[in-house]
Amino acid sequence: MTNLNQKQLDTRSWKWEWAAWIAGIFTFAAAVLPPMDEFVDASFSAHMLQHMILTMVSAPLLAYALPLLYRNQTSSWFTNLLDQLTRPAVALIISAVGIWIWHIPFLYDVALEDEFLHFLEHVVFLLAFVLFWRPLMSNKAVGGYLKSNEGRVLYLTIGMFTTGLLAAYITLAKHLIYTHYAPLEAGVRSPLADQQLGGAYMLVVGTVAMVAAILLTLRDDP
Amino acid sequence: MSDHSIDSPAYGLENKPILRVSLVYMLTGFVIFLIMGILGLMMRLDHAGWWVLSPDWFYRIMTLHGAGMVAALLMAAMGGIIAILNKTVKLSARWLWSAYVIYSLSVPFLLYAVLIGGYAGGWTALDPLPYHGLTWGKSAGVMMYVTFLAVGVGFLIYCVHLFDVTRRKAGGVRRALAWEVIFSRKSNATPYEPEVAELAAMATSIIGIVTVFGGILVLAPLFAEAAGLLKSVNPLYSKNFIMLFGHSIANVTIYIAVALVYGLLPVYTKRGGHTTKFVALAWNFTIILVLTPPPHHLYQDFAQPLGLAIIGQVASWSIAPSVLLLTILGNLSYIYRSGMRWAVPSVMIALGFWGWVFGGIGGTIDSAIPANNLLHNTLWVPAHFHAYYLLGVTTFVWGYLFYLISDLSGVKEKASTKIAAWLYGIAGAGFLLVFFLSGADSVPRRYAVHLPEWNLLAAIAVPFVLLTIFSLLWIIWDMMRGLSGAWRNTGAPKLE
Numbered sequence: 001m002t003n004l005n006q007k008q009l010d011t012r013s014w015k016w017e018w019a020a021w022i023a024g025i026f027t028f029a030a031a032v033l034p035p036m037d038e039f040v041d042a043s044f045s046a047h048m049l050q051h052m053i054l055t056m057v058s059a060p061l062l063a064y065a066l067p068l069l070y071r072n073q074t075s076s077w078f079t080n081l082l083d084q085l086t087r088p089a090v091a092l093i094i095s096a097v098g099i100w101i102w103h104i105p106f107l108y109d110v111a112l113e114d115e116f117l118h119f120l121e122h123v124v125f126l127l128a129f130v131l132f133w134r135p136l137m138s139n140k141a142v143g144g145y146l147k148s149n150e151g152r153v154l155y156l157t158i159g160m161f162t163t164g165l166l167a168a169y170i171t172l173a174k175h176l177i178y179t180h181y182a183p184l185e186a187g188v189r190s191p192l193a194d195q196q197l198g199g200a201y202m203l204v205v206g207t208v209a210m211v212a213a214i215l216l217t218l219r220d221d222p
Numbered sequence: 223m224s225d226h227s228i229d230s231p232a233y234g235l236e237n238k239p240i241l242r243v244s245l246v247y248m249l250t251g252f253v254i255f256l257i258m259g260i261l262g263l264m265m266r267l268d269h270a271g272w273w274v275l276s277p278d279w280f281y282r283i284m285t286l287h288g289a290g291m292v293a294a295l296l297m298a299a300m301g302g303i304i305a306i307l308n309k310t311v312k313l314s315a316r317w318l319w320s321a322y323v324i325y326s327l328s329v330p331f332l333l334y335a336v337l338i339g340g341y342a343g344g345w346t347a348l349d350p351l352p353y354h355g356l357t358w359g360k361s362a363g364v365m366m367y368v369t370f371l372a373v374g375v376g377f378l379i380y381c382v383h384l385f386d387v388t389r390r391k392a393g394g395v396r397r398a399l400a401w402e403v404i405f406s407r408k409s410n411a412t413p414y415e416p417e418v419a420e421l422a423a424m425a426t427s428i429i430g431i432v433t434v435f436g437g438i439l440v441l442a443p444l445f446a447e448a449a450g451l452l453k454s455v456n457p458l459y460s461k462n463f464i465m466l467f468g469h470s471i472a473n474v475t476i477y478i479a480v481a482l483v484y485g486l487l488p489v490y491t492k493r494g495g496h497t498t499k500f501v502a503l504a505w506n507f508t509i510i511l512v513l514t515p516p517p518h519h520l521y522q523d524f525a526q527p528l529g530l531a532i533i534g535q536v537a538s539w540s541i542a543p544s545v546l547l548l549t550i551l552g553n554l555s556y557i558y559r560s561g562m563r564w565a566v567p568s569v570m571i572a573l574g575f576w577g578w579v580f581g582g583i584g585g586t587i588d589s590a591i592p593a594n595n596l597l598h599n600t601l602w603v604p605a606h607f608h609a610y611y612l613l614g615v616t617t618f619v620w621g622y623l624f625y626l627i628s629d630l631s632g633v634k635e636k637a638s639t640k641i642a643a644w645l646y647g648i649a650g651a652g653f654l655l656v657f658f659l660s661g662a663d664s665v666p667r668r669y670a671v672h673l674p675e676w677n678l679l680a681a682i683a684v685p686f687v688l689l690t691i692f693s694l695l696w697i698i699w700d701m702m703r704g705l706s707g708a709w710r711n712t713g714a715p716k717l718e
Contacts, residue, residue, distance in 0.1 A: 148713070149239070149319050150246055157323075161330055168334035171361050196361060207327065214323050218316045220239065 017065045017139065024061030027053055032122055041112075044181050044191070048198035049205075054122060055099075056209040059129035064137055066130065082134075088146060088155050091131040096162040098128030103166055109180040132159060136217055152217050160210040167206060170199030239315035240308040241630065242712040247301025247322060248623045254294035254329070255616070256694070261287040263687050269672045269680035278357050280670035281342035285366075286332065289345055292472050293328055293373050295615050299478040300380055302622045303426075306419040306485035307384070311391050317383040325376025328369040335365035344668065345370075347444060347464050349454040364448045371441055374434045374467070381430035388424045392416050398424040400502035415497045422481035425505045429474045429512050437467030458525050465516040473512045476578070476610055479618040480549055483571050486622055487553055490568040491560035494553070504548040511541035518589045522598050531591065538589035542582060550575050566635055566697060569643035570621030577613020577650065581606050584658060599668070602661025605654060612690075613650040624701050631707030635700055642696035649689035656683040 030036060031053040039046035070079050084090060102108060102121045111117040135146050135155065146152045173195065176182055181191045189197065261283045267273040268280055275283065300321075304313055335341040339362025343351045352363035392398035392414060400421050402413035416424070440463035443455045488495035517534030520526040554575060562568055584606030588597050597603065621643075628635055660679045665672070672680065 149315060150242060153246075153319060153323060157326065164330050164334070168330075168338050168365070172334065172339040172359070172365075174359070200361070211323060211327065215320055218319045218323075220314055220316045 014068065014071065017068050020061045021065035021068060024058045024065060027061065028058040028126065031058065032119075043198075044178060044195045045189075045198035045201055048201045051122075051125060052201060052205040052209075054125050055129040055132075056205055059126055060133040060209075060213075062126070063130045063133035064139065066134060067139060085131050086134045088135045088151070091135055092155065092158055092162070095128040095132035095159065098124050099163055100166060103170075105177050105179070108178050112180045133213075136213060149218050153214055156210045156214045160207060163206045164203055167199050167202035171196050171203055173199070237308050238712045240313050240318070241305060242709075243315055243318045243322065244301045244305035244308070245626070245630075245708060245712060247304070247318075248298045248619070248626070250322075250326070251294040251296075251298025251301065252620065252623060254290055255298070258287050258290040258294060259691065259694075261290070263684070263691070266680050266683050266687055268670070269677065270684055271672070271674070271677040272681070272684070275670065277670035278340070278342055281344070282336050282340065284668065284670075285342055285344050286336050289328075289332055289369065291611065292468075292475070293325075293332075295611060295619060296373075296377070296471060296475045296478070297322075297325060298619045298623070299475050299482070299615065300377075302482045302619055302626070303419060303423060303478055303485075304384075305622075305626055306482065307388075307423055309419075310417050311387050311420060311423075313387055314383060317379065321376045321380035321383065323376075324379060325373055327372035328376070331365045331372060332369040335362045335369065338362075339365060341366045345464070345468055347440070347455070347460050348457045349460070352444070353448060360448060364445070367441055367444055367448075370437060370467070373471070374437045374441070377430055377471070378434040381427040381434070384423045385427040385431065388416070388420045388427070391420065392424075395424070399506055400497050401506075403497055403499055403502045404506065406499075418484040418495060418497050418501060419481055421497055421502060421505050422477065422484065425509050426474050426478050426481070428509050429470065429477075432513055433467055433470040433474065436463050436470070439463050440467060458520075458523065461520060461523065462517065462526075462530070465519040466513070469516045469519060470512055472607065472611075473515070476615055477508055477512065479574075479615045482618050482622040483549075483553060483574070486567055486625060487556055487571060489625070490565065490571075491556045491562045493560050494556040500548055501552070504544040507544050508541070511537055511544070515541070515589070518594070521591050521594045535589060535591055539586060542586050545578070545582060550579060564640060566639050566643045566700070567621040567625040569640055569647070570617040570624070573643070573647040573650070574614050574617035574621070576647075577609050577617060577654075580654065581609030581611075581614055584609060596664075597661060599666055600661040601657050601665045601667050604667055605657030605661050608657055609654045612654065613647065617646070620697070624697065627701055627704045627708045630711050631704030633704030633707055639697060639700040642693045642700075645689060645693040646697070649686045649693055652686035653683050653690065656680070656686070 031050050036046075036050055040050050066082075070076065070082070085094070102111065102124060111121045136152060138145055146155055170177060174192075176192050176195060178195060181194065264273065264275065264283055265280065265287065268275045304318060307313060335358075340358040341352070341355065341362040342357060343355050343363070343366070346352075347367075352366055353360040355363065388398045389395050396402070397414045398416055398420060400414075400416055403415055406413040440455070440460055443452055444460070446452045447455055484495065487493075514537035515534050517526065517530040518538045519534075521531055521534070553571075557572065584602065587593050588602055588606055624635070627633075656679050660676070661667075663676075663679070665676045665679065
């Protein structure tokens with residue numbers, strides 16, 4: 001059940017949600033369209049940066065803009081669905097599964113060979129992380145909204161760990177995990193060094209984004 | 223809500239967020255402590271020859287155990303003191319949660335570095351460490367030092383906040399350090415007397431701030447080395463500042479834990495809790511005498527300037543009188559003929575004094591240069607700091623946690639749980655005695671592989687470790703009865 005009422009929907013300004021929507025779409029486009037798209041083919045680390053933009057920049061912006069999709073309704077199948085999907089535990093699981101599955105080496109490499117699968121991968125990342133960021137946002141919340149400091153800290157800590165563990169594994173791997181990049185010319189870095197750098201980008205950007213989110217949402221009030 | 227008597231803290235609605243964060247700090251520290259304890263058992267089993275680990279895994283476990291224990295116990299002590307300070311000082315949940323979050327980043331990075339990256343270099347950083355280990359790469363070394371950075375920055379945020387709030391409450395640093403009490407004359411107007419917890423918070427926050435800056439002075443060049451901006455960091459410089467950071471962090475933990483004793487003892491003895499001139503002097507001396515002993519780690523480094531070694535020697539011995547006379551004997555005088563109510567927290571406090579005494583004696587002996595020539599790389603060194611920690615810090619901190627949960631929930635302890643506390647003391651004493659005997663027998667420290675003739679002493683230690691675990695589980699079982707109530711009573715009210 002949504003916790004919105006008609007008065008909330010009617011009286012509040014939507015300007016920030018629209019701004020977030022525009023910024024989210026813009027950053028998504030910048031990440032998936034050329035020239036970024038061309039760097040991704042040549043470099044694992046560039047590919048990781050692309051994913052970081054999707055999950056840590058575009059996704060939270062679109063998560064903030066999400067209420068635009070139900071601004072004319074207090075209760076519908078859509079808000080009921082969002083109710084369930086934005087419950088913290090559900091959102092955590094979806095985002096963790098989404099990111100881990102697409103980093104299985106076979107699937108990752110195949111997605112790089114197939115345009116449709118690659119597009120699907122990005123859509124999954126984006127939607128999964130829109131759901132991930134949503135429980136932290138109080139604007140016209142439906143479903144689970146994390147009200148307490150400890151709830152937010154725990155939620156983001158688990159999120160940081162699930163993505164961080166994958167990032168650490170990639171950073172510290174002593175062998176090439178994603179062989180799509182193996183035959184490419186070494187250039188400045190070897191494929192293994194580039195893979196480690198990509199893991200480091202994932203670890204650093206992910207950690208910084210989540211820590212920033214925690215620090216921004218902490219409150220003194222009970 | 224529990225029935226709050228005159229000697230219980232006053233828990234108002236505005237205090238609940240602080241009490242909640244205090245519980246989170248202490249419980250997080252407690253869980254990590256338990257896991258690190260299991261790692262300690264594994265090391266003792268290895269030394270006993272009963273579960274032989276590969277050297278690579280021994281050193282990984284040693285790295286996790288050491289870093290994890292120090293970080294966990296410091297976090298728990300930090301949580302305890304804010305619960306006491308909360309009674310008289312307005313703290314910010316936002317600042318304390320921020321410190322917690324940054325500090326807790328150390329956990330995943332330590333796990334990544336050791337379990338995935340294979341880092342096994344302990345916390346020392348002398349060239350070619352930490353980046354050129356045989357079994358780990360540079361990234362693992364970097365992650366290890368990110369761990370230290372996270373602990374340092376988190377602790378710094380916490381210390382800055384405590385410094386600020388105690389300074390504001392007192393109306394200045396000098397008043398917060400009880401200088402009006404120290405320098406008062408009979409003819410003066412009544413001097414400003416901070417609460418002991420406030421004085422302790424001010425003193426330890428100053429120590430913490432200096433310590434973290436010492437850490438930054440070594441971590442910055444280490445990160446520069448990782449980035450290729452420096453070829454290597456001067457080993458003597460590196461060791462001095464790593465010891466300033468690491469040793470002081472471990473040492474200040476003891477004093478933060480002692481502040482919990484000053485807050486808790488009056489509850490059980492109906493005495494004490496006043497900031498006398500001598501108490502004020504002791505805490506002020508603590509600031510200097512915690513920061514100056516670290517050179518005692520470099521007695522065996524021939525390149526170390528003699529002057530620093532002498533400073534380390536003098537400082538290491540100088541702290542003993544104030545600790546012994548003021549804190550230990552002073553608090554024992556509160557206990558003597560007080561009719562102290564013996565409960566788990568008060569038993570733990572009493573045990574803690576003895577742990578501190580024996581740890582201190584062991585440390586004082588080892589800090590004498592001639593003795594250090596014999597004992598430096600033996601198990602005597604871990605014996606003394608395990609005495610401070612196992613029967614000092616942990617008893618003070620877990621005793622306070624037990625009290626806090628009971629008081630917040632209103633669930634009283636079972637009378638029989640005192641037995642578990644005494645068993646913890648016996649177990650700890652036995653474990654520590656073995657360590658000291660091993661050190662006296664020149665068994666080396668930081669060796670994965672022990673000669674067969676060294677196995678017996680470690681084998682004797684193992685049952686004491688198991689007894690420690692048993693007694694802790696007993697205490698935990700009793701503590702758990704009140705945990706949900708304590709959690710509920712510190713929760714935010716539901717908003718309409």
